[in-house]
Amino acid sequence: MDYRFLLDLAILILSAKALGLVAKRLGAPQVVGEIVAGLLLGPALLNVVQVTDTIEVFSELGVILLMFSAGLGTDLKELIRSGPKALLIATIGVIVPLGGGMLVYFLFNGFSAPPDPGFYSALFMGTIITATSVSITVAALQEMGKLNTEVGTAIVGAAVIDDVIGIIVLTCVQGAATGSGSIGKVLLMIALFFVCALVVGFLLYKLMCFLDERNPHTQRIPIYSLALCLFLSYAAETWFGIADVTGAYVAGIVLCNIKDASYVERKIDISGYMIFSPIFFACIGLKTNLSKMTPAIILFSVLFILMALITKVIGCGLAAKICRFSWADSLIIGVGMMTRGEVALIVAQKGLDAGVIDSVYFAAVILLIIISSVVTPVILKLLFTPGRKTQAAS
Amino acid sequence: MDYRFLLDLAILILSAKALGLVAKRLGAPQVVGEIVAGLLLGPALLNVVQVTDTIEVFSELGVILLMFSAGLGTDLKELIRSGPKALLIATIGVIVPLGGGMLVYFLFNGFSAPPDPGFYSALFMGTIITATSVSITVAALQEMGKLNTEVGTAIVGAAVIDDVIGIIVLTCVQGAATGSGSIGKVLLMIALFFVCALVVGFLLYKLMCFLDERNPHTQRIPIYSLALCLFLSYAAETWFGIADVTGAYVAGIVLCNIKDASYVERKIDISGYMIFSPIFFACIGLKTNLSKMTPAIILFSVLFILMALITKVIGCGLAAKICRFSWADSLIIGVGMMTRGEVALIVAQKGLDAGVIDSVYFAAVILLIIISSVVTPVILKLLFTPGRKTQAAS
Numbered sequence: 160m161d162y163r164f165l166l167d168l169a170i171l172i173l174s175a176k177a178l179g180l181v182a183k184r185l186g187a188p189q190v191v192g193e194i195v196a197g198l199l200l201g202p203a204l205l206n207v208v209q210v211t212d213t214i215e216v217f218s219e220l221g222v223i224l225l226m227f228s229a230g231l232g233t234d235l236k237e238l239i240r241s242g243p244k245a246l247l248i249a250t251i252g253v254i255v256p257l258g259g260g261m262l263v264y265f266l267f268n269g270f271s272a273p274p275d276p277g278f279y280s281a282l283f284m285g286t287i288i289t290a291t292s293v294s295i296t297v298a299a300l301q302e303m304g305k306l307n308t309e310v311g312t313a314i315v316g317a318a319v320i321d322d323v324i325g326i327i328v329l330t331c332v333q334g335a336a337t338g339s340g341s342i343g344k345v346l347l348m349i350a351l352f353f354v355c356a357l358v359v360g361f362l363l364y365k366l367m368c369f370l371d372e373r374n375p376h377t378q379r380i381p382i383y384s385l386a387l388c389l390f391l392s393y394a395a396e397t398w399f400g401i402a403d404v405t406g407a408y409v410a411g412i413v414l415c416n417i418k419d420a421s422y423v424e425r426k427i428d429i430s431g432y433m434i435f436s437p438i439f440f441a442c443i444g445l446k447t448n449l450s451k452m453t454p455a456i457i458l459f460s461v462l463f464i465l466m467a468l469i470t471k472v473i474g475c476g477l478a479a480k481i482c483r484f485s486w487a488d489s490l491i492i493g494v495g496m497m498t499r500g501e502v503a504l505i506v507a508q509k510g511l512d513a514g515v516i517d518s519v520y521f522a523a524v525i526l527l528i529i530i531s532s533v534v535t536p537v538i539l540k541l542l543f544t545p546g547r548k549t550q551a552a553s
Numbered sequence: 554m555d556y557r558f559l560l561d562l563a564i565l566i567l568s569a570k571a572l573g574l575v576a577k578r579l580g581a582p583q584v585v586g587e588i589v590a591g592l593l594l595g596p597a598l599l600n601v602v603q604v605t606d607t608i609e610v611f612s613e614l615g616v617i618l619l620m621f622s623a624g625l626g627t628d629l630k631e632l633i634r635s636g637p638k639a640l641l642i643a644t645i646g647v648i649v650p651l652g653g654g655m656l657v658y659f660l661f662n663g664f665s666a667p668p669d670p671g672f673y674s675a676l677f678m679g680t681i682i683t684a685t686s687v688s689i690t691v692a693a694l695q696e697m698g699k700l701n702t703e704v705g706t707a708i709v710g711a712a713v714i715d716d717v718i719g720i721i722v723l724t725c726v727q728g729a730a731t732g733s734g735s736i737g738k739v740l741l742m743i744a745l746f747f748v749c750a751l752v753v754g755f756l757l758y759k760l761m762c763f764l765d766e767r768n769p770h771t772q773r774i775p776i777y778s779l780a781l782c783l784f785l786s787y788a789a790e791t792w793f794g795i796a797d798v799t800g801a802y803v804a805g806i807v808l809c810n811i812k813d814a815s816y817v818e819r820k821i822d823i824s825g826y827m828i829f830s831p832i833f834f835a836c837i838g839l840k841t842n843l844s845k846m847t848p849a850i851i852l853f854s855v856l857f858i859l860m861a862l863i864t865k866v867i868g869c870g871l872a873a874k875i876c877r878f879s880w881a882d883s884l885i886i887g888v889g890m891m892t893r894g895e896v897a898l899i900v901a902q903k904g905l906d907a908g909v910i911d912s913v914y915f916a917a918v919i920l921l922i923i924i925s926s927v928v929t930p931v932i933l934k935l936l937f938t939p940g941r942k943t944q945a946a947s
Contacts, residue, residue, distance in 0.1 A: 162790045164610055169783035176776045216558055216607050378826055382570045385827060389563035396556045429820055430827045432772055433779060
């Protein structure tokens, strides 16, 4: 057995927390400090810690626990009420960045019409920036105590729908670009997942209610809940082709109305912040390697990133305004949807596999993830100041 | 990324907890049910879950958190007071099983004198059963609320010393059998570890006291503590050649007198029981494969296991009696020291590497680990009944 993971975990946990506290002292959310910790320790700078399989696993569990916790804290009535709004926000928030991403690609490579491979490359670059990765926003809203508000619910709901739309778009684009992949099958699987989650979820909800009534506040409740979360994450990813974090969020929704929901959430949060979630945030920084940047790529990256951020704010913000949110809240929703994450990388990877995207654009995608992850919580915090509630020190 | 680990973790956590509750209902400690869960799910029976690198990592962290928690809950004054007793219990508890293990080997293979390779094989078989693996006992005592008693402290203290003695014996035996390995260097490293731990530990203790005074009951205290635990585990294992769990226990001792020790212990325990420690116990069962057993090996195994258990009870029990414990408490100490664990497997592996031990004896070692892990907590529970304190439902 290689014991190196003990040292890696020790270094990451310690420095993520320490820099998180520095970030907090400077008025930024802690997650920004945690990402910077990874950036400092990783190949981009000091090269003390590398991303290993173990760190990947911890990072994945970190984001799963985060989304599970977000699901558990959901006000289900509020979510159902905000469903149609979330759908509109997600849809417009996918279309506008898709067009924007294509535009930037055409700017650098010239316009091409559909049969030309350049068109599909542009389509892929657009697809990369469609899916929001809401975990950073969730963590930032959680830290500020704003997660369980109308705005928070709209953001999380829209991000989940947006993830699903992103997968549908990816499958369509991939199918069109390579001539393979059955779009009908993907749509069917997604529909099946939500139907199964609804049916199985309702039965499990009843079962957990029964267990919870008999043995409230016992270890078994959070442990069984966690097992359900891990199982749904696995099922979503492996059987239905949907992101594992969507499965984790759905598991949280399934259990958000049991009596011990906040008890479970507390135990999950402790497991999360003690080990897993600092690793997740540090890992974003760790994965960055800036050595392959050329001036042309840097210019492309800057435009691409600006476009990705602005199109989400405009798309989602306008959709929110259409849904009768105030201008201030619409801006918050737009900004909250700016973050991109692993889905962007997955889309880029699929484009690379299909031979449609060049690997030089990877740096732009990674920079987008880092910059959106650092900038979003800072702007959110500014937009919420002066806040009404404040969170306990941590 | 292979998402299989999500399913493995879900199955292990769920079934370990469910069978743990069944065990509890039947009057046995929960850890027994958790080990049985691994046995049922693993290659020995259903073959649903295999031991992967990820499960190994979680299992290792499980035992580290368990020992860290035991260290955190230690009454330091009591430990210092019981130090000489623990040393005597450990020493006699190493010598008697060493002789017993050699005896069983000679019974099956005939006696050989020192220059003969058979003698060294016997010596190795004896060495395998010298080191106690106290984690199962710690978990059982913790469950019964008896960990922080005079008897509990004597057991944990003796087990830590016994681990160190076991490593010294292994090094001597390995050196004698293969003519390599510097015994002096090993002794020096062990001495160095405890000196370093004392000095660094005291400085870190002061630093943590300072942090704790400034920000009591904040997330940073348990997180920094955990980082220290992981770091000392790594340092012990990698730099000093001592078991990582010894490092974790020492980290707990270092922090057991900070004001927030019980706050830290609580957070560590939650992270432990939610994910890591069920995986550790299930993993013992998972690692078992009974398919290679022949009648001769079975007979040898039975005698070897009986000898391993009885010699620890006699050796440690008599030593405890010499230290003026009552007969009842001496028996508890002897039984508590019966459990063997990964150190036994490591010694067997080193013997195999040196060509001194045949691989057919591995099954006996694994069975010893399982049987001692299942039997010890059951007997401990019987010995403590009728108990004085009872633990909350879980």
